[in-house]
Amino acid sequence: FIIHRLRVGKWAGQSTLALPDVEPQDLPQMTLVIPAWNEELLIEDKLSALAQQEYPRHKLEAIFIDSASTDNTVDLVKTWLVENPTAFADFIIIEMEKRLGKTAAIAQAFGSAALSSEILVMTDVDARLDPGSLLRLGAWFSNPEIGAVGATPQRFTTNSGGTGAGAGTDVSRVTSGGHGLTEKIYRDMFTIQRLGESARDSTPFLEGSLMGIRRTVYSDSTLDTNSNADDAQLAVAARLAGLRAIQDPALIFREPIPPTYGEHKEQKVRRAQGLQRLLWRNRSHWFSRNQGAWGGIMGVQGIMHLLIPWIVLAGCVFAVLKWCLLLTGLELNIFIITTLVIDGWVFGSWLLHRFALRLPLTSLPATFLDSMNALLIAQFKLLSGDSMHLWEQGVGVRKAWLEEK
Structure with missing residues (x-):
C-alpha cells in the first residue's frame, strides 16, 4: 500500500x-x-x-x-x-x-x-x-x-x-x-x-x-x-x-x-x-x-482490494488473542510492548474518528482501518451470495443538495 x-x-x-x-x-x-x-x-x-x-x-x-x-x-x-x-x-x-x-x-x-x-x-x-x-x-x-x-x-x-x-x-x-x-x-x-x-x-x-x-x-x-x-x-x-x-x-x-x-x-x-x-x-x-x-497496476489493486483485508483481519484476530494472553499472565518483552503500542494507535485512532474525536497522527490509521472494514464486509456479503448491484438510494445525499441551493 x-x-x-x-x-x-x-x-x-x-x-x-x-x-x-x-x-x-x-x-x-x-x-x-x-x-x-x-x-x-x-x-x-x-x-x-x-x-x-x-x-x-x-x-x-x-x-x-x-x-x-x-x-x-x-x-x-x-x-x-x-x-x-x-x-x-x-x-x-x-x-x-x-x-x-x-x-x-x-x-x-x-x-x-x-x-x-x-x-x-x-x-x-x-x-x-x-x-x-x-x-x-x-x-x-x-x-x-x-x-x-x-x-x-x-x-x-x-x-x-x-x-x-x-x-x-x-x-x-x-x-x-x-x-x-x-x-x-x-x-x-x-x-x-x-x-x-x-x-x-x-x-x-x-x-x-x-x-x-x-x-x-x-x-x-x-x-x-x-x-x-x-x-x-x-x-x-x-x-x-x-x-x-x-x-x-x-x-x-x-x-x-x-x-x-x-x-x-x-x-x-x-x-x-x-x-x-x-x-x-x-x-x-x-x-x-x-x-x-x-x-502491474491491476495486480497491486487486486492485492489491496482482495488480499490485504484478510491479512488485516488476521492481524486483528492475533491482536485480540495477544490481549487475552496478557490477561492470563503473558510475560512482556520489547516485541510485545511494541505491538501493543501499534495496536493501541490503530484501534484507538479508528474509535476516536468514529466518535468525531480528532487527534494528531490518527487520521491515516483510522482511514486505513475504515477502508479495510468496508472491503471485508463487501467480501463477506459476496461470499454469502448478497450482490449489491441493486443500490439503495442515499436520501441524505439528496437532501444535502437541497440544503446547498
Missing part, C-alpha cells in the same frame, strides 16, 4: 497528459446518459444544470433512463421538457419496466445511443458539473490514444457552516461526524492513485458521476449487468481495447459526502464489492507483461 502510494505520487508529478485544443466544430458526436431511480428531489435541478453546459447542440444527444421509479421522477422530467423545449435538440426518455440496477440501465441506454455518436457519456443525478465540463470531456477524445475519461470528485457536506451553491467548492469542509474526515482522506488518496495511474498508463477505476468512453470500445458484452462499478468496468474495457483510461484532474464534479455513518458505510461497501468483483474477473491481467505498466 505504502509503496504504491509513493509510486503514484511520483507518476502524477511526471505526467505528460495534455488536453488537446479542439475547435467546437471538431468536437465528437456525444450521447449523454442520465440514469435515475426515485430522483424527484434532484432531477429538475440536474436537467437545468445540464442544459447550461456549453456543447454544440447538434452534436449532443441526451438519454434519460429511469429504473422503474416509484415516485414522480418521470413525470417531472416530462414536465421539465415541455417547459424547456429548446434545452436539448435531441432528448430520449427510456422507462425500464423493472429495476435491474444502474449497470443494466447504462447498458440499455448506451445500446440505444444514435449510431452517429462517437462518445458515450454518463452522469449521476446527484453530481454537479463545472461549467464547460462536457466541452473538456469531448476534447480529450480528439487524442486517438484515449479510450475513456473520468472526472475528479470534490466532495463536501452541508452541516459544517457552508451555505449556497458555491459552498461545495471547499473540499476541506468535513462533517461533525467522524466519517466525514476519514472519507475525505480516503477519497484524496483514491484520487492521487487514479491520477498517478493515468499518468503512467491507465487507471482501472473511474468515477461514474461523470465519465465518457469511446463508442468503438463499447459493445453489448462490455458490461456485466449483474455487478456494479459500471464505471470501472468501462475503464478496464477501454484499456483492454488498447486505449488509455485516464482521470482528468481539472474535470470536476461535486457531490455531498453522505451525512450519516450508515449511509456512508452502505455506499462504501457497495462500491468496494463492485471493484472486487471486477478485479477478480480480470485476475488474468494481474502483473501481466502483455499489459505493460497497467498489468
Whole structure:
C-alpha cells in the first residue's frame, strides 16, 4: 500500500497528459446518459444544470433512463421538457419496466445511443458539473490514444457552516461526524492513485458521476449487468481495447459526502464489492507483461482490494488473542510492548474518528482501518451470495443538495 502510494505520487508529478485544443466544430458526436431511480428531489435541478453546459447542440444527444421509479421522477422530467423545449435538440426518455440496477440501465441506454455518436457519456443525478465540463470531456477524445475519461470528485457536506451553491467548492469542509474526515482522506488518496495511474498508463477505476468512453470500445458484452462499478468496468474495457483510461484532474464534479455513518458505510461497501468483483474477473491481467505498466497496476489493486483485508483481519484476530494472553499472565518483552503500542494507535485512532474525536497522527490509521472494514464486509456479503448491484438510494445525499441551493 505504502509503496504504491509513493509510486503514484511520483507518476502524477511526471505526467505528460495534455488536453488537446479542439475547435467546437471538431468536437465528437456525444450521447449523454442520465440514469435515475426515485430522483424527484434532484432531477429538475440536474436537467437545468445540464442544459447550461456549453456543447454544440447538434452534436449532443441526451438519454434519460429511469429504473422503474416509484415516485414522480418521470413525470417531472416530462414536465421539465415541455417547459424547456429548446434545452436539448435531441432528448430520449427510456422507462425500464423493472429495476435491474444502474449497470443494466447504462447498458440499455448506451445500446440505444444514435449510431452517429462517437462518445458515450454518463452522469449521476446527484453530481454537479463545472461549467464547460462536457466541452473538456469531448476534447480529450480528439487524442486517438484515449479510450475513456473520468472526472475528479470534490466532495463536501452541508452541516459544517457552508451555505449556497458555491459552498461545495471547499473540499476541506468535513462533517461533525467522524466519517466525514476519514472519507475525505480516503477519497484524496483514491484520487492521487487514479491520477498517478493515468499518468503512467491507465487507471482501472473511474468515477461514474461523470465519465465518457469511446463508442468503438463499447459493445453489448462490455458490461456485466449483474455487478456494479459500471464505471470501472468501462475503464478496464477501454484499456483492454488498447486505449488509455485516464482521470482528468481539472474535470470536476461535486457531490455531498453522505451525512450519516450508515449511509456512508452502505455506499462504501457497495462500491468496494463492485471493484472486487471486477478485479477478480480480470485476475488474468494481474502483473501481466502483455499489459505493460497497467498489468502491474491491476495486480497491486487486486492485492489491496482482495488480499490485504484478510491479512488485516488476521492481524486483528492475533491482536485480540495477544490481549487475552496478557490477561492470563503473558510475560512482556520489547516485541510485545511494541505491538501493543501499534495496536493501541490503530484501534484507538479508528474509535476516536468514529466518535468525531480528532487527534494528531490518527487520521491515516483510522482511514486505513475504515477502508479495510468496508472491503471485508463487501467480501463477506459476496461470499454469502448478497450482490449489491441493486443500490439503495442515499436520501441524505439528496437532501444535502437541497440544503446547498
